[in-house]
Amino acid sequence: MSEQKATNVTWHEGLVSREDRYNILRQKGATIWFTGLSGSGKSTIAVALEKALFERDKLSYRLDGDNVRLGINKNLGFSAEDRKENIRRIGELARVFGDAGIIVLSSFISPYKLDRDRVRQLHEAEHLNFIEVFVDCPLDEAERRDPRGLYRKARSGEIKNFTGIDAPYEVPVNPQLHLQTNMLSVEEEVDAILEYLEKNEILAAPCSVCVDDKGGKEAVSI
Amino acid sequence: MSEQKATNVTWHEGLVSREDRYNILRQKGATIWFTGLSGSGKSTIAVALEKALFERDKLSYRLDGDNVRLGINKNLGFSAEDRKENIRRIGELARVFGDAGIIVLSSFISPYKLDRDRVRQLHEAEHLNFIEVFVDCPLDEAERRDPRGLYRKARSGEIKNFTGIDAPYEVPVNPQLHLQTNMLSVEEEVDAILEYLEKNEILAAPCSVCVDDKGGKEAVSI
Numbered sequence: 001m002s003e004q005k006a007t008n009v010t011w012h013e014g015l016v017s018r019e020d021r022y023n024i025l026r027q028k029g030a031t032i033w034f035t036g037l038s039g040s041g042k043s044t045i046a047v048a049l050e051k052a053l054f055e056r057d058k059l060s061y062r063l064d065g066d067n068v069r070l071g072i073n074k075n076l077g078f079s080a081e082d083r084k085e086n087i088r089r090i091g092e093l094a095r096v097f098g099d100a101g102i103i104v105l106s107s108f109i110s111p112y113k114l115d116r117d118r119v120r121q122l123h124e125a126e127h128l129n130f131i132e133v134f135v136d137c138p139l140d141e142a143e144r145r146d147p148r149g150l151y152r153k154a155r156s157g158e159i160k161n162f163t164g165i166d167a168p169y170e171v172p173v174n175p176q177l178h179l180q181t182n183m184l185s186v187e188e189e190v191d192a193i194l195e196y197l198e199k200n201e202i203l204a205a206p207c208s209v210c211v212d213d214k215g216g217k218e219a220v221s222i
Numbered sequence: 223m224s225e226q227k228a229t230n231v232t233w234h235e236g237l238v239s240r241e242d243r244y245n246i247l248r249q250k251g252a253t254i255w256f257t258g259l260s261g262s263g264k265s266t267i268a269v270a271l272e273k274a275l276f277e278r279d280k281l282s283y284r285l286d287g288d289n290v291r292l293g294i295n296k297n298l299g300f301s302a303e304d305r306k307e308n309i310r311r312i313g314e315l316a317r318v319f320g321d322a323g324i325i326v327l328s329s330f331i332s333p334y335k336l337d338r339d340r341v342r343q344l345h346e347a348e349h350l351n352f353i354e355v356f357v358d359c360p361l362d363e364a365e366r367r368d369p370r371g372l373y374r375k376a377r378s379g380e381i382k383n384f385t386g387i388d389a390p391y392e393v394p395v396n397p398q399l400h401l402q403t404n405m406l407s408v409e410e411e412v413d414a415i416l417e418y419l420e421k422n423e424i425l426a427a428p429c430s431v432c433v434d435d436k437g438g439k440e441a442v443s444i
Contacts, residue, residue, distance in 0.1 A: 059247065063318075
Protein backbone atom coordinates (compact mmCIF):
# COMPACT_ATOMS: atom_id res chain seq x y z
CA MET A 1 0.00 0.00 0.00
CA SER A 2 1.42 3.36 -0.94
CA GLU A 3 0.62 7.06 -1.08
CA GLN A 4 -0.52 8.49 -4.40
CA LYS A 5 2.41 8.89 -6.71
CA ALA A 6 2.59 11.68 -9.26
CA THR A 7 0.41 10.17 -11.96
CA ASN A 8 2.38 11.59 -14.81
CA VAL A 9 5.84 10.31 -14.08
CA THR A 10 5.40 8.03 -17.07
CA TRP A 11 6.85 9.44 -20.24
CA HIS A 12 4.53 11.58 -22.34
CA GLU A 13 6.26 11.48 -25.67
CA GLY A 14 5.78 14.86 -27.23
CA LEU A 15 5.32 15.83 -30.86
CA VAL A 16 8.04 18.49 -30.72
CA SER A 17 11.64 17.39 -30.32
CA ARG A 18 14.66 19.11 -28.87
CA GLU A 19 15.94 19.51 -32.43
CA ASP A 20 12.70 21.27 -33.36
CA ARG A 21 13.33 23.76 -30.57
CA TYR A 22 16.94 24.21 -31.66
CA ASN A 23 15.67 24.95 -35.16
CA ILE A 24 13.27 27.65 -33.96
CA LEU A 25 16.17 29.27 -32.12
CA ARG A 26 18.80 28.56 -34.78
CA GLN A 27 21.17 27.52 -32.01
CA LYS A 28 21.77 24.53 -29.76
CA GLY A 29 21.12 24.42 -26.04
CA ALA A 30 24.22 24.42 -23.85
CA THR A 31 25.38 25.10 -20.33
CA ILE A 32 28.38 27.35 -19.90
CA TRP A 33 29.48 26.67 -16.35
CA PHE A 34 31.74 29.39 -14.97
CA THR A 35 33.66 28.29 -11.90
CA GLY A 36 36.23 30.26 -9.89
CA LEU A 37 36.93 32.18 -6.72
CA SER A 38 34.71 34.93 -5.41
CA GLY A 39 35.76 38.11 -7.21
CA SER A 40 37.42 36.21 -10.07
CA GLY A 41 35.12 37.82 -12.64
CA LYS A 42 32.59 35.05 -13.39
CA SER A 43 29.54 37.31 -13.40
CA THR A 44 31.32 40.08 -15.30
CA ILE A 45 32.20 37.68 -18.11
CA ALA A 46 28.66 36.21 -18.08
CA VAL A 47 27.09 39.67 -18.43
CA ALA A 48 29.41 40.57 -21.33
CA LEU A 49 28.89 37.21 -23.04
CA GLU A 50 25.10 37.52 -22.70
CA LYS A 51 25.29 40.85 -24.56
CA ALA A 52 27.59 39.45 -27.28
CA LEU A 53 25.20 36.53 -27.82
CA PHE A 54 22.19 38.85 -27.96
CA GLU A 55 23.93 40.91 -30.63
CA ARG A 56 24.16 37.68 -32.65
CA ASP A 57 20.41 37.03 -32.08
CA LYS A 58 21.17 34.11 -29.79
CA LEU A 59 19.10 33.41 -26.68
CA SER A 60 20.98 32.98 -23.45
CA TYR A 61 20.00 33.21 -19.80
CA ARG A 62 22.13 33.90 -16.77
CA LEU A 63 21.73 31.79 -13.67
CA ASP A 64 23.23 33.36 -10.60
CA GLY A 65 22.52 34.03 -6.96
CA ASP A 66 19.73 36.42 -7.82
CA ASN A 67 17.37 34.13 -9.59
CA VAL A 68 18.41 30.89 -7.93
CA ARG A 69 19.39 31.51 -4.31
CA LEU A 70 16.42 33.85 -4.05
CA GLY A 71 14.10 31.52 -5.94
CA ILE A 72 14.16 27.78 -6.38
CA ASN A 73 16.87 27.44 -3.70
CA LYS A 74 15.34 29.95 -1.32
CA ASN A 75 14.90 27.32 1.40
CA LEU A 76 18.55 26.26 1.35
CA GLY A 77 21.15 27.43 3.81
CA PHE A 78 24.93 27.20 3.65
CA SER A 79 25.67 23.92 5.39
CA ALA A 80 27.80 21.43 3.45
CA GLU A 81 24.63 19.47 2.69
CA ASP A 82 22.73 22.53 1.49
CA ARG A 83 25.61 23.73 -0.69
CA LYS A 84 25.69 20.37 -2.42
CA GLU A 85 21.91 20.48 -2.93
CA ASN A 86 22.25 24.08 -4.19
CA ILE A 87 24.61 23.00 -6.98
CA ARG A 88 22.51 19.90 -7.72
CA ARG A 89 19.35 21.95 -8.30
CA ILE A 90 21.25 24.52 -10.38
CA GLY A 91 22.56 21.64 -12.48
CA GLU A 92 19.03 20.28 -12.99
CA LEU A 93 17.76 23.76 -13.82
CA ALA A 94 20.55 24.21 -16.39
CA ARG A 95 19.75 20.82 -17.87
CA VAL A 96 16.08 21.62 -18.56
CA PHE A 97 17.05 25.05 -19.91
CA GLY A 98 19.52 23.39 -22.26
CA ASP A 99 16.87 20.88 -23.32
CA ALA A 100 14.58 23.84 -24.07
CA GLY A 101 17.30 25.20 -26.38
CA ILE A 102 18.74 28.01 -24.29
CA ILE A 103 22.42 28.77 -23.75
CA VAL A 104 22.71 28.90 -19.96
CA LEU A 105 25.39 31.08 -18.37
CA SER A 106 25.86 29.77 -14.86
CA SER A 107 28.04 31.75 -12.42
CA PHE A 108 28.67 30.08 -9.09
CA ILE A 109 31.92 29.50 -7.24
CA SER A 110 31.11 25.74 -7.28
CA PRO A 111 34.41 24.91 -5.55
CA TYR A 112 34.08 21.10 -5.48
CA LYS A 113 35.13 18.95 -8.42
CA LEU A 114 32.66 16.22 -7.47
CA ASP A 115 29.67 18.60 -7.60
CA ARG A 116 30.75 20.02 -10.97
CA ASP A 117 31.34 16.52 -12.36
CA ARG A 118 27.83 15.49 -11.29
CA VAL A 119 26.36 18.42 -13.23
CA ARG A 120 28.46 17.45 -16.25
CA GLN A 121 27.26 13.84 -16.07
CA LEU A 122 23.66 15.05 -15.84
CA HIS A 123 24.13 16.92 -19.11
CA GLU A 124 26.19 14.34 -20.96
CA ALA A 125 23.76 11.53 -20.09
CA GLU A 126 21.24 13.47 -22.19
CA HIS A 127 23.67 14.54 -24.90
CA LEU A 128 23.59 18.15 -23.83
CA ASN A 129 26.59 20.44 -24.21
CA PHE A 130 28.37 21.18 -20.93
CA ILE A 131 31.19 23.69 -21.14
CA GLU A 132 33.22 24.14 -17.97
CA VAL A 133 34.99 27.49 -17.94
CA PHE A 134 37.66 27.93 -15.29
CA VAL A 135 37.79 31.63 -14.43
CA ASP A 136 41.29 31.53 -13.08
CA CYS A 137 42.22 34.54 -10.99
CA PRO A 138 45.09 34.32 -8.46
CA LEU A 139 43.80 34.51 -4.90
CA ASP A 140 45.85 37.61 -4.09
CA GLU A 141 44.36 39.40 -7.09
CA ALA A 142 40.76 38.40 -6.18
CA GLU A 143 41.45 39.48 -2.62
CA ARG A 144 42.91 42.78 -3.78
CA ARG A 145 39.74 43.47 -5.83
CA ASP A 146 37.40 42.29 -3.04
CA PRO A 147 34.40 44.01 -4.71
CA ARG A 148 32.04 43.24 -1.83
CA GLY A 149 34.48 43.34 1.06
CA LEU A 150 33.99 39.64 1.68
CA TYR A 151 37.67 38.64 1.78
CA ARG A 152 38.27 41.31 4.41
CA LYS A 153 35.47 39.83 6.50
CA ALA A 154 36.81 36.32 5.94
CA ARG A 155 40.32 37.36 7.06
CA SER A 156 38.95 39.01 10.17
CA GLY A 157 36.95 35.88 10.97
CA GLU A 158 33.63 37.62 10.52
CA ILE A 159 32.77 35.12 7.76
CA LYS A 160 33.69 31.46 8.16
CA ASN A 161 34.26 28.78 5.52
CA PHE A 162 35.09 31.27 2.80
CA THR A 163 36.38 29.67 -0.40
CA GLY A 164 40.12 30.30 -0.83
CA ILE A 165 40.60 31.46 2.77
CA ASP A 166 39.40 28.74 5.11
CA ALA A 167 37.55 26.52 2.63
CA PRO A 168 39.09 24.81 -0.40
CA TYR A 169 38.71 25.61 -4.09
CA GLU A 170 39.36 22.52 -6.18
CA VAL A 171 40.90 23.58 -9.48
CA PRO A 172 39.21 22.11 -12.60
CA VAL A 173 41.30 19.29 -14.05
CA ASN A 174 40.10 19.34 -17.62
CA PRO A 175 37.95 22.41 -18.25
CA GLN A 176 36.78 23.17 -21.80
CA LEU A 177 38.21 26.66 -21.36
CA HIS A 178 40.81 27.98 -18.95
CA LEU A 179 40.72 31.78 -18.77
CA GLN A 180 43.61 33.42 -16.96
CA THR A 181 41.92 36.64 -15.99
CA ASN A 182 45.12 38.50 -15.15
CA MET A 183 46.33 38.01 -18.73
CA LEU A 184 43.11 38.65 -20.67
CA SER A 185 40.62 41.49 -21.02
CA VAL A 186 36.91 40.71 -20.59
CA GLU A 187 36.56 41.24 -24.34
CA GLU A 188 39.24 38.63 -25.05
CA GLU A 189 37.60 36.22 -22.62
CA VAL A 190 34.24 36.64 -24.36
CA ASP A 191 35.89 36.15 -27.75
CA ALA A 192 37.50 32.92 -26.56
CA ILE A 193 34.12 31.57 -25.48
CA LEU A 194 32.40 32.68 -28.69
CA GLU A 195 35.12 30.98 -30.69
CA TYR A 196 34.54 27.77 -28.74
CA LEU A 197 30.78 27.98 -29.35
CA GLU A 198 31.28 28.61 -33.07
CA LYS A 199 33.77 25.77 -33.40
CA ASN A 200 31.35 23.38 -31.71
CA GLU A 201 28.43 24.55 -33.86
CA ILE A 202 26.37 25.69 -30.90
CA LEU A 203 25.48 28.98 -32.56
CA ALA A 204 23.88 27.22 -35.54
CA ALA A 205 20.68 25.24 -36.03
CA PRO A 206 20.97 21.44 -36.28
CA CYS A 207 21.86 20.11 -39.70
CA SER A 208 18.35 19.25 -40.88
CA VAL A 209 17.86 22.97 -41.35
CA CYS A 210 21.36 23.57 -42.69
CA VAL A 211 20.61 21.47 -45.78
CA ASP A 212 19.43 24.57 -47.63
CA ASP A 213 22.61 26.39 -46.75
CA LYS A 214 24.75 23.45 -47.82
CA GLY A 215 22.75 23.10 -51.01
CA GLY A 216 23.26 26.77 -51.63
CA LYS A 217 26.97 26.51 -51.09
CA GLU A 218 27.25 23.48 -53.35
CA ALA A 219 25.30 25.27 -56.04
CA VAL A 220 27.73 28.17 -55.77
CA SER A 221 30.73 25.85 -55.98
CA ILE A 222 29.31 24.34 -59.20
CA MET B 223 29.87 35.64 12.87
CA SER B 224 28.35 33.73 9.98
CA GLU B 225 29.09 31.10 7.37
CA GLN B 226 30.06 32.24 3.90
CA LYS B 227 26.99 33.43 2.03
CA ALA B 228 26.65 33.05 -1.71
CA THR B 229 28.75 35.99 -2.79
CA ASN B 230 26.63 36.83 -5.78
CA VAL B 231 23.21 37.25 -4.22
CA THR B 232 23.51 40.95 -4.94
CA TRP B 233 21.91 41.98 -8.20
CA HIS B 234 24.09 41.82 -11.28
CA GLU B 235 22.22 44.09 -13.62
CA GLY B 236 22.61 42.63 -17.07
CA LEU B 237 22.90 44.35 -20.43
CA VAL B 238 20.14 42.23 -21.97
CA SER B 239 16.57 42.72 -20.77
CA ARG B 240 13.59 40.42 -20.70
CA GLU B 241 12.14 42.48 -23.56
CA ASP B 242 15.29 41.84 -25.56
CA ARG B 243 14.76 38.12 -25.12
CA TYR B 244 11.09 38.43 -26.08
CA ASN B 245 12.18 40.24 -29.23
CA ILE B 246 14.59 37.48 -30.24
CA LEU B 247 11.77 34.98 -29.82
CA ARG B 248 9.04 37.24 -31.20
CA GLN B 249 6.82 36.13 -28.33
CA LYS B 250 6.37 36.84 -24.64
CA GLY B 251 7.18 34.46 -21.84
CA ALA B 252 4.18 32.93 -20.07
CA THR B 253 3.18 30.06 -17.85
CA ILE B 254 0.15 28.05 -18.89
CA TRP B 255 -0.76 26.17 -15.75
CA PHE B 256 -3.00 23.18 -16.43
CA THR B 257 -4.77 21.92 -13.32
CA GLY B 258 -7.26 19.09 -13.03
CA LEU B 259 -7.86 15.51 -11.91
CA SER B 260 -5.64 12.62 -12.86
CA GLY B 261 -6.84 11.44 -16.28
CA SER B 262 -8.58 14.74 -17.06
CA GLY B 263 -6.42 15.29 -20.15
CA LYS B 264 -3.89 17.90 -18.99
CA SER B 265 -0.88 16.28 -20.64
CA THR B 266 -2.80 15.44 -23.82
CA ILE B 267 -3.75 19.09 -24.28
CA ALA B 268 -0.21 20.23 -23.43
CA VAL B 269 1.30 17.91 -26.07
CA ALA B 270 -1.17 19.13 -28.73
CA LEU B 271 -0.66 22.79 -27.78
CA GLU B 272 3.13 22.40 -27.91
CA LYS B 273 2.78 21.16 -31.50
CA ALA B 274 0.40 23.98 -32.48
CA LEU B 275 2.81 26.55 -31.05
CA PHE B 276 5.77 24.97 -32.84
CA GLU B 277 3.87 25.20 -36.14
CA ARG B 278 3.62 28.93 -35.46
CA ASP B 279 7.39 29.09 -34.77
CA LYS B 280 6.80 29.73 -31.07
CA LEU B 281 9.03 28.22 -28.40
CA SER B 282 7.28 26.35 -25.62
CA TYR B 283 8.44 23.76 -23.11
CA ARG B 284 6.44 21.19 -21.21
CA LEU B 285 7.02 20.70 -17.51
CA ASP B 286 5.63 17.47 -16.20
CA GLY B 287 6.48 14.56 -13.98
CA ASP B 288 9.19 13.40 -16.34
CA ASN B 289 11.50 16.35 -16.23
CA VAL B 290 10.60 17.62 -12.78
CA ARG B 291 9.78 14.71 -10.46
CA LEU B 292 12.73 12.86 -11.96
CA GLY B 293 14.99 15.91 -11.94
CA ILE B 294 14.97 18.97 -9.77
CA ASN B 295 12.39 17.41 -7.43
CA LYS B 296 13.98 13.98 -7.38
CA ASN B 297 14.59 14.13 -3.65
CA LEU B 298 10.95 14.88 -2.80
CA GLY B 299 8.44 12.31 -1.64
CA PHE B 300 4.67 12.50 -1.44
CA SER B 301 4.06 13.79 2.08
CA ALA B 302 1.87 16.91 2.41
CA GLU B 303 5.04 18.94 3.01
CA ASP B 304 6.85 17.49 -0.02
CA ARG B 305 3.84 17.98 -2.31
CA LYS B 306 3.75 21.63 -1.36
CA GLU B 307 7.50 21.98 -1.97
CA ASN B 308 7.04 20.13 -5.29
CA ILE B 309 4.57 22.75 -6.56
CA ARG B 310 6.69 25.59 -5.13
CA ARG B 311 9.78 24.49 -7.06
CA ILE B 312 7.77 23.94 -10.24
CA GLY B 313 6.41 27.47 -9.82
CA GLU B 314 9.93 28.89 -9.46
CA LEU B 315 11.10 26.86 -12.45
CA ALA B 316 8.19 28.17 -14.54
CA ARG B 317 8.98 31.71 -13.41
CA VAL B 318 12.61 31.64 -14.63
CA PHE B 319 11.54 29.97 -17.89
CA GLY B 320 8.97 32.74 -18.40
CA ASP B 321 11.62 35.35 -17.65
CA ALA B 322 13.82 33.70 -20.28
CA GLY B 323 10.97 34.17 -22.79
CA ILE B 324 9.59 30.66 -23.04
CA ILE B 325 5.91 29.65 -22.97
CA VAL B 326 5.81 27.03 -20.23
CA LEU B 327 3.17 24.29 -20.38
CA SER B 328 2.89 22.92 -16.86
CA SER B 329 0.78 19.79 -16.28
CA PHE B 330 0.32 18.81 -12.66
CA ILE B 331 -2.84 17.94 -10.73
CA SER B 332 -1.98 20.79 -8.31
CA PRO B 333 -5.17 20.20 -6.29
CA TYR B 334 -4.78 22.99 -3.73
CA LYS B 335 -5.93 26.54 -4.43
CA LEU B 336 -3.36 27.99 -2.02
CA ASP B 337 -0.43 26.36 -3.85
CA ARG B 338 -1.69 27.54 -7.25
CA ASP B 339 -2.27 31.04 -5.92
CA ARG B 340 1.29 31.17 -4.61
CA VAL B 341 2.62 30.31 -8.06
CA ARG B 342 0.39 32.99 -9.57
CA GLN B 343 1.68 35.58 -7.09
CA LEU B 344 5.26 34.60 -7.88
CA HIS B 345 4.60 35.39 -11.54
CA GLU B 346 2.53 38.50 -11.11
CA ALA B 347 5.03 40.05 -8.70
CA GLU B 348 7.42 40.06 -11.66
CA HIS B 349 4.85 41.03 -14.29
CA LEU B 350 4.93 37.61 -15.90
CA ASN B 351 1.88 36.10 -17.58
CA PHE B 352 0.24 33.34 -15.56
CA ILE B 353 -2.63 31.55 -17.25
CA GLU B 354 -4.52 29.07 -15.09
CA VAL B 355 -6.35 26.52 -17.23
CA PHE B 356 -8.90 24.39 -15.43
CA VAL B 357 -9.05 21.05 -17.25
CA ASP B 358 -12.51 20.16 -16.01
CA CYS B 359 -13.39 16.52 -16.44
CA PRO B 360 -16.12 14.94 -14.28
CA LEU B 361 -14.70 12.46 -11.79
CA ASP B 362 -16.77 9.58 -13.17
CA GLU B 363 -15.43 10.25 -16.67
CA ALA B 364 -11.79 10.47 -15.48
CA GLU B 365 -12.34 7.27 -13.51
CA ARG B 366 -13.92 5.55 -16.51
CA ARG B 367 -10.87 6.45 -18.64
CA ASP B 368 -8.38 5.51 -15.90
CA PRO B 369 -5.49 5.39 -18.41
CA ARG B 370 -2.99 4.10 -15.86
CA GLY B 371 -5.32 2.04 -13.66
CA LEU B 372 -4.74 4.41 -10.76
CA TYR B 373 -8.38 5.02 -9.86
CA ARG B 374 -8.92 1.28 -9.64
CA LYS B 375 -6.01 1.02 -7.22
CA ALA B 376 -7.30 4.00 -5.25
CA ARG B 377 -10.78 2.42 -4.95
CA SER B 378 -9.28 -0.86 -3.80
CA GLY B 379 -7.21 0.96 -1.19
CA GLU B 380 -3.94 0.02 -2.84
CA ILE B 381 -3.16 3.74 -3.27
CA LYS B 382 -3.99 6.17 -0.49
CA ASN B 383 -4.62 9.93 -0.65
CA PHE B 384 -5.62 9.89 -4.29
CA THR B 385 -7.02 13.19 -5.56
CA GLY B 386 -10.78 12.94 -6.14
CA ILE B 387 -11.13 9.69 -4.19
CA ASP B 388 -9.77 10.17 -0.69
CA ALA B 389 -7.98 13.52 -1.15
CA PRO B 390 -9.63 16.77 -2.19
CA TYR B 391 -9.43 18.63 -5.49
CA GLU B 392 -10.11 22.33 -4.97
CA VAL B 393 -11.81 23.69 -8.07
CA PRO B 394 -10.24 26.91 -9.47
CA VAL B 395 -12.34 29.93 -8.59
CA ASN B 396 -11.31 32.31 -11.34
CA PRO B 397 -9.23 30.47 -13.94
CA GLN B 398 -8.24 32.28 -17.14
CA LEU B 399 -9.71 29.36 -19.07
CA HIS B 400 -12.21 26.72 -18.04
CA LEU B 401 -12.17 23.79 -20.44
CA GLN B 402 -15.02 21.29 -20.06
CA THR B 403 -13.34 18.28 -21.55
CA ASN B 404 -16.54 16.28 -22.02
CA MET B 405 -17.90 19.00 -24.30
CA LEU B 406 -14.78 19.88 -26.33
CA SER B 407 -12.37 18.05 -28.59
CA VAL B 408 -8.64 18.40 -27.93
CA GLU B 409 -8.47 20.52 -31.08
CA GLU B 410 -11.13 22.90 -29.75
CA GLU B 411 -9.32 23.09 -26.42
CA VAL B 412 -6.06 24.00 -28.14
CA ASP B 413 -7.86 26.60 -30.26
CA ALA B 414 -9.36 28.18 -27.14
CA ILE B 415 -5.91 28.54 -25.59
CA LEU B 416 -4.34 29.87 -28.80
CA GLU B 417 -7.13 32.43 -29.04
CA TYR B 418 -6.41 33.52 -25.47
CA LEU B 419 -2.69 33.83 -26.23
CA GLU B 420 -3.37 35.83 -29.40
CA LYS B 421 -5.82 38.14 -27.63
CA ASN B 422 -3.28 38.82 -24.90
CA GLU B 423 -0.50 39.44 -27.42
CA ILE B 424 1.68 36.66 -26.05
CA LEU B 425 2.45 35.32 -29.52
CA ALA B 426 3.94 38.64 -30.63
CA ALA B 427 7.15 40.48 -29.83
CA PRO B 428 6.93 43.50 -27.51
CA CYS B 429 5.83 46.68 -29.25
CA SER B 430 9.26 48.16 -29.85
CA VAL B 431 9.64 45.58 -32.60
CA CYS B 432 6.01 45.70 -33.74
CA VAL B 433 6.39 49.27 -35.00
CA ASP B 434 7.27 48.02 -38.47
CA ASP B 435 4.22 45.78 -38.60
CA LYS B 436 1.92 48.52 -37.37
CA GLY B 437 3.43 50.96 -39.82
CA GLY B 438 2.80 48.44 -42.55
CA LYS B 439 -0.80 47.95 -41.53
CA GLU B 440 -1.42 51.66 -41.32
CA ALA B 441 0.07 52.14 -44.74
CA VAL B 442 -2.35 49.54 -46.09
CA SER B 443 -5.34 51.20 -44.45
CA ILE B 444 -4.37 54.53 -46.05
